Amino acid sequence: MKYKVFFRIFAAFSILAGLQFVSCKAGKDSATAWKQADKIINDIVVPQFPDKTFNVKDFGASGDGVTNNSEAFKKAIAECNVAGGGMVLVPAGKYLTGPIHLKSNVNFHLSEGAEILFTRDKKAYLPMVHTSYEGVELMNYSPLIYAYGQKNIAVTGKGVFNGQADNENWWNWVGKDEYGFKEEMPKQTDEQNLPRLRKMNEDGLPVEERTFGEGYNLRPTFFEPFDCENVLVQGVTFTNAPFWVLHPIKSNNVTVDGVTVRSHGPNNDGCDPEYSTNVHIKNCLFDTGDDCIAIKSGRNNDGRRVAIPSQNIIVENCEMKDGHGGVVMGSEISAGVRNVFVRNCRMDSPNLDRAIRIKTNTLRGGFVENVYVKNVQVGQVKEAVLKINTHYGIYANQEGEFIPTIKNIYLEDVQVENGGEYGILIKGREQSPVENVNFTNVTIKSTETPLSVENCEPIKFVNTTINGQKY
Structure with missing residues (x-):
């Protein structure tokens, strides 16, 4: 019996190690x-x-x-x-x-x-x-x-x-x-x-x-x-x-x-995969009263109890109109999210707040890793093209003991006409800075503030222009 238990533990660690290798490679x-x-x-x-x-x-x-x-x-x-x-x-x-x-x-x-x-x-x-x-x-x-x-x-x-x-x-x-x-x-x-x-x-x-x-x-x-x-x-x-x-x-x-999805009521998120694996969202139109797509994995203790990350989620050939965000991760994200791919989408509305958004806090904790965005056209957003916030909160008392981690975020071949208030808005934690954010072949033609970044590793820019200035 002891040998069986040892084997199961060894196998579990082997699987986790393999996942970590894939994660790092990705x-x-x-x-x-x-x-x-x-x-x-x-x-x-x-x-x-x-x-x-x-x-x-x-x-x-x-x-x-x-x-x-x-x-x-x-x-x-x-x-x-x-x-x-x-x-x-x-x-x-x-x-x-x-x-x-x-x-x-x-x-x-x-x-x-x-x-x-x-x-x-x-x-x-x-x-x-x-x-x-x-x-x-x-x-x-x-x-x-x-x-x-x-x-x-x-x-x-x-x-x-x-x-x-x-x-x-x-x-x-x-x-x-x-x-x-x-x-x-x-x-x-x-x-x-x-x-x-x-x-x-x-x-x-x-x-x-x-x-x-x-x-x-x-x-x-x-x-x-x-x-x-x-x-x-x-x-x-x-x-x-x-x-x-x-x-x-x-x-x-x-x-x-x-x-x-055309629904403008309160909390009318378009599609919210939660604790789910292998999700393909394609050829859809989202015109919503909240986030167009919001990837979840449980709130606070419930997420940690269930402990199933949402992972392997592909969004492609979709159109996002009104909404709080185009593709969002959080805020109910305590079990974590990994391997999110967004390509060939269009996001455009004066009532679309952000294109890509990650939101959590130290009550939620959790992790977000390996987010890839490619060939996305953004006409107009209100607040930001990319927003990462680890201090998220719409209720009081949103501070806890669970420090979130966010890493490996890639935006590539993204064209933006009007980025709203911020091109890039990142608010990480001193204890756990946001890691490895990359912009390649990104053009943001107009935005009020190109960068507002706190507690984040230096962003890696390749052939990227914001307000006509190369970064």
Whole structure:
């Protein structure tokens, strides 16, 4: 028995050593890194489905916009799953429903002209399920589209998923006037809501005891594959989301292809991979009320408990319009992020705050390493082309004992028309300066302040021009 334990420990250290070798190698050689990105893409398993169709109308569904189709969708998905898989087809029409729970080997397909209207009745999103809120696991309202522990699932087609969130439904819980909040209303920052969840996180309370749902005010995510393998989201549009839009958590082999996200509510992040590996986001449009893409890995103690970094994430051929950031890492990042590749994207809006952003603090801790950005066109951003902040905080008391590390950041062949306030804005820590930031063939035509850098190794510039000056 002792020998088995020793072997397992030795094997674990060997794997970690190998990962570290790959990490260091990737951090030194951009060409090697992009070959690594291509290999990751080639290795991602995109689900395939049997050629069988289950039309929801055969299960009693009605596209009249009034009939509740929850049971019809549930029956179609269950029969498809039992039959070994295939396509659950939603023809053109407007379909009112409660949450949709996907099962293995099911492709939920919206025909062109099909719109799913998620009910405004919050009781429909009960019973509670195992989900997550801002990087902390809990039992809460079901996500609008949910899968737990499933394999080979897809949401495809040319139709629209409409969460029907607005200033009278879900959004006012954020507690801000612009989202319909009135003084007498409950809000997510009330003591029984977020503060209670934060305390449960700090105390390490088991997830099954972190119960919220009815009587509380924490909004559900839109599409959440939780602990799933081989996930495809293709072609569809998401709008009017209660909270984060696409949230693959603890999932492996995730492809998001040709998806449109137009949703300007509070915390309406476009796509937030969390604790996830091998994620390919391509050919998408993000026009959001928060970060377009935000890579996560748990908040504070929860991230350290789960200890699964988000890694091997490729974003390419995407367009980012409104949002707090184009591609962002953080702030819920306590388990770390590595191997992020962004190429052939366009980011442009007077309401886009930053192009590339990394945000954490000493409560989150965590690490970010090996971030590669290539062939990106930036029309206009408000604050910065690259922002790295290890002092991030929108709440009080954001200082702790977990010093973050950030290293190996590469921007190459990036063209910027208007970089906003800062070209490069970096705020590291004296105890742990930001390491190995590289700009190669970068042009920022206009920005108010080219560089604002604290606690960072000297940035390496090759053929880079900011405001007409070579660096």
